[in-house]
Amino acid sequence: MPSVIARSSRHSPLPGFGLSLGITIFWLSAIVLIPLSAVFLKSTTDGWDAFWAAAGSPRALASYRLTFGAALLAAAVNCVFGLLVAWVLVRYSFPFKRLFGALVDLPFALPTAVAGIALTALYADTGMIGKVLAPLGLPVAYKPAGVVVALVFIGLPFIVRTVEPVLAEVSSEMEEAALTLGASRWQTFWRVILPTILPALATGFALAFARGAGEYGSVIFIAGNMPFQSEIAPLLIITQLEEYDYAGAAAIATVMLAVSFAMLLVLNLLQHWQRRRRS
């Protein structure tokens, strides 16, 4: 490998290859790769039986169900509303459009703990929204539904920001072609526009899901954090840590990381799909 790098670097007359790549690899290893490998190694220090006992305990399984289920549901909700927001942003002009567009990124910028307490204040039985929903038999705060609400908040920008540019690229000629072929607006949307933006929508979905599955700050305030009911996997990791069960915490973290890596793979495949569509 070093000889390959040395030879290839001669393609560039610019200096600093060794220094910049050295800094990159050192920092990447020290901050990301070595620490992450610690999780895998630690999770099996007590053997595979202990690993499965910790990663596959009923309480852990319940937390995965809630974490991944809520993340899927929230991403699905955002697919509908994120597409709606992207559509309005791309296609229509209206006053304060730039402000509206900037606001979409709020969940990226707002610290998650702030989002958590704000949503809790709104959806608690005494809150502005909870006051309306609770009498209808739809309590949100301190229930699994609260987790979904928090993840919907967190995930919105992922869908909007991935769909927006692709939607803007859908050529009006293509839509006009569909119209001249006798398709209605509705048919044009379903048969022409939606298939065109589908790879982007799927990418946004995967990004929102991945972010939602790992989310902690905005969730723990609004979820009840009851074991087996409203306890998310990241919280369970912290609980194990507080009980000094490092191997148990690492085992659950390993499951979370495995899902993250799987999502990265899916995202790469989606990007492939999207690129092939565009060219």
Add this chain to the structure above:
Amino acid sequence: MSIHIEGVSKTFSDYPALNGVSLEIGNGEFVALLGPSGSGKTTLLRIIAGLETPEAGCVRFGNRDVTKSSAASRGIGFVFQHYALFGHMTVADNIAFGLTVMPRRSRPKGGEIKRRVTQLLELVQLPGLGDRYPSQLSGGQRQRVALARALARDPKILLLDEPFGALDAKVRRELRGALRTIHEELELTSVFVTHDHEEAFTLADRVALLNEGRIEQFAPPEEIEARPESDFVRTFLS
């Protein structure tokens, strides 16, 4: 200053760009490197400039072996195909760049740099445009600025990569004349890359015809036309 190239080879991810090329360019000569795309002419020019390193062979300027010297220390002027002007600097700052990056000891003083910039702007017939930014200039003007910038440190060797490639025919003719005049006036040794044989033949003292990383013929234009040395030369010229 004369340029001596001996047995230079260069491979790019497994395909040979140059295959043992040798070339002797005399002091004060104006030489064109001519050939189809992929013939290795730009690679050869970049090796002379120090922007690429050859795997074999050597490059000498006069008696000085520069094969291992960096582009910064070779004392050449290089004009890029797409100008490569620094967009965040004014025309004057672009032209002065080479002077302002000199070590403090040998760097000219501010007033001197200013005088030199004015002088260079006059040389390329753009007096008074020093305060503009590159984006405010036409293509031909940008190329003139690029030329002035390359000449700021008084190079003895001027290298140009497809210098007129992106310009329309009229501007191209004007610039050719200007370049030839400057070449004579500053007593430069100039090498330029082109794929246009008419351009090579009207402008250069001698033309090096390249094909697949080799030199097919290196001679004055009249001689190439009168006695093409290979089938490739014959077909390329027709």
Add this chain to the structure above:
Amino acid sequence: MGTRSTLREPPLVKALLMAAAFAYIALMLLLPLWAVMSEAFRAGAKAWAAAVSEPDARAAIKLTVLVAAIAVPLNTIFGVAAAWAISKFQFGGKAVLIAFIELPFSVSPVVSGLVWVLLFGAQGWFGTWLIDRDIQIIFALPGLVLATVFVTFPFVARQLIPLMTAQGRADEEAALTLGASGWQTFWHVTLPNIRFGLLYGVLLCNARAMGEFGAVSVVSGHIRGETNTMPLHVEVLYNEYNFVAAFAVASLLTLLALVTLALKSALEWRYRAALAART
């Protein structure tokens, strides 16, 4: 972005779509913002001022700024080095390197904190070694910095790699042929070319560094006035049912988010071309 008239939806459909999008944004994004502010000032401006200026809050603000002031420059240097190596040179394994650099984005914040506990915690790999030498990393400033560096790791690099790849090497080569040294080329040519992209990356990196909750929560130990950053201080106050104070500190973080969004939008609006690539 005017769509041709044949491609417009009927006015009623358009009005409905826009109304739905506005309602969704208002419900999901504006309402939480309003909730933070109204809760923060529920007991009046005096109570707010008292809450944000009491010693523990001041210590939290100081610590947050300190952690960001260490983490952001480190990741900025790394990001520039990584982008320089990846964009200006040819070498094998680039795609893998980029994937590794972006990895922290897909790791749960809790796991991002956990890795440091597994390495440097009392029962971690280097735990005993550190205790013997009386060096504290976890539950102290170094742990907070490491966790923050991990979660903000990709921000600057991710912004610069595509930008510098699109810009190519021509400007740097021109500077070299004009006699500039490597550093002169970097300072006078590369840096001005990437300044807005760099600023953008640093802005996002800083917002995340100051607002991070999950990762620092794991390594902080929640010692009031000592290892609580602002988001952690919000949590502590909230769990003590001191809602006015919790929302008061949260309102400062909200302000940070809004300023970040405003600057980000301004950069996108004014320097869109310079952020993506020059034409």
